[in-house]
Amino acid sequence: MSQDVFSYPGEKVDVTWDRRLCIHVSECTRAANDVFESGRKPWGEPDTASPVEVAETVERCPSGALAYVRKDGGPAESPDVENTIVVSLDGPLLVRGELALEGAADDMPGTRTRAALCRCGASGNKPFCDNSHRGAAFRDGGAVGDAGEALTDAGGRLGIVPSENGPYLLEGKVTLVTASGRRAWQGTETALCRCGHSESKPFCDGSHARVGFVG
DSSP states (O other): OOTTEEEEOOSSEEEEEETTTOOOOOTTTTSSSSSBOTTOSSSBOGGGSOHHHHHHHHTTOTTSOEEEEESSSOOOOOOOSSOEEEEOTTSOEEEESEEEETTOOTTOGGGGTEEEEOOSSOOTTTTBOOSHHHHTTOOOOOOOOOOBOOOSOOOSEEEEEEOTTSOEEEEEEEEEEOTTSOEEEEEEEEEEOOSSOOTTTTBOOSHHHHHTOOO
16 A cells, blocks of 8 residues: 555444545535544544544545545445536536546546546646645636437446546536536536646546647
């Protein structure tokens, strides 16, 4: 296991935190329990809440940095019944569902259901977001113009391939959600910009070739 993965064992559930993936959204520390507390050592204390509460809190993490293993016979995390990608305001693509993300290491279990993917092109940890969009002054309101196709459901395996020096290639049912929360696009195959320069964000328009994107 990577030295960037920290373990917080408990009597009924174990939690891990992956520094490589965390973008400090604070969904964990703002939960109405004491499982995660900023400034405390250890930061994570799974025994301060029930295994159900621990699991619910961990699953709030949008980047997959947090993961858990139940030891009380309770269920493991299951993917959302619908694959969704939120095009966040001036930030990453927040992906949830049954994810098959090429490039995710074996010791990144959280990314099988949750991931924050860079779309500004500046991350030093591609394909994952590392908050470089802030320093790069990336700006995009998270709108989605195209309506795609209507699906009866949007679950099942979602393959995500960060193509060499190009876009994310998606294969599988998925719903794109705007930063304002509107369910905007559904489909089974598309290419999403990850260079930050597309004029038709979040979709790729070939700008990666024009700007010489490497990633």
